[in-house]
Amino acid sequence: MTSTTNNPARHRSLGDHTWQADAVCQSTEYNPVDPEIFFPNPDETAKIATAKSLCGQCPVRRACLDAALEAGTTDGIRGGLTEEERRPLHEKLAHRLDYSRVNATIAGRDIHLTKAERRAVVHAAYRHGLTEQRLAWLLKITEEHAQKLYRETRRALRHRDLDQPAPTTPPPADPDGDHLGRGDFGTAA
Numbered sequence: 001m002t003s004t005t006n007n008p009a010r011h012r013s014l015g016d017h018t019w020q021a022d023a024v025c026q027s028t029e030y031n032p033v034d035p036e037i038f039f040p041n042p043d044e045t046a047k048i049a050t051a052k053s054l055c056g057q058c059p060v061r062r063a064c065l066d067a068a069l070e071a072g073t074t075d076g077i078r079g080g081l082t083e084e085e086r087r088p089l090h091e092k093l094a095h096r097l098d099y100s101r102v103n104a105t106i107a108g109r110d111i112h113l114t115k116a117e118r119r120a121v122v123h124a125a126y127r128h129g130l131t132e133q134r135l136a137w138l139l140k141i142t143e144e145h146a147q148k149l150y151r152e153t154r155r156a157l158r159h160r161d162l163d164q165p166a167p168t169t170p171p172p173a174d175p176d177g178d179h180l181g182r183g184d185f186g187t188a189a
């Protein structure tokens, strides 16, 4: 699993499409763009080059790529990458564990999370003592579901503590107050 810590401010809120207003590929009266160039066949190199050139000048390229990955949009050129170039990123996304996303969610942002990131949010919320109601609000789930997640977290933490090796017994103290050295035990230890 890949863990990262990207700039939290960069994360797009779920359902936020405002970035599209700045997209270079938005066709207007003064800037006509043929949407077909973003859906080329693999051998249509001229179309691909034209689309990539537009993406290269686009100020919302990152948001466009994130939106495509998070929505599982595998068709067409997005964020300057063709379908083939984006495929490994789609596969990698499921394994993302980005703690800046976890922290942004705890702070109240509504952003896309992978399963691993949702689990990390539950652990962080539990450790910070957030109420089940707050967790439910953060993850947009019911309070019953939040209670269940906290129960599972409590159980997992208890098991983890039980798995920890027992603390080693300190050597007996010297009746005179001095610590005993290894040679004092008279064994081959």
Ligand code: SF4
Binding pocket: 023, 024, 025, 026, 038, 054, 055, 056, 058, 059, 060, 061, 062, 064, 065, 077, 078, 079, 080
């Ligand atoms: S990165 Fe490319 S496809 Fe995405 S909005 Fe910009 S121009 Fe359009």
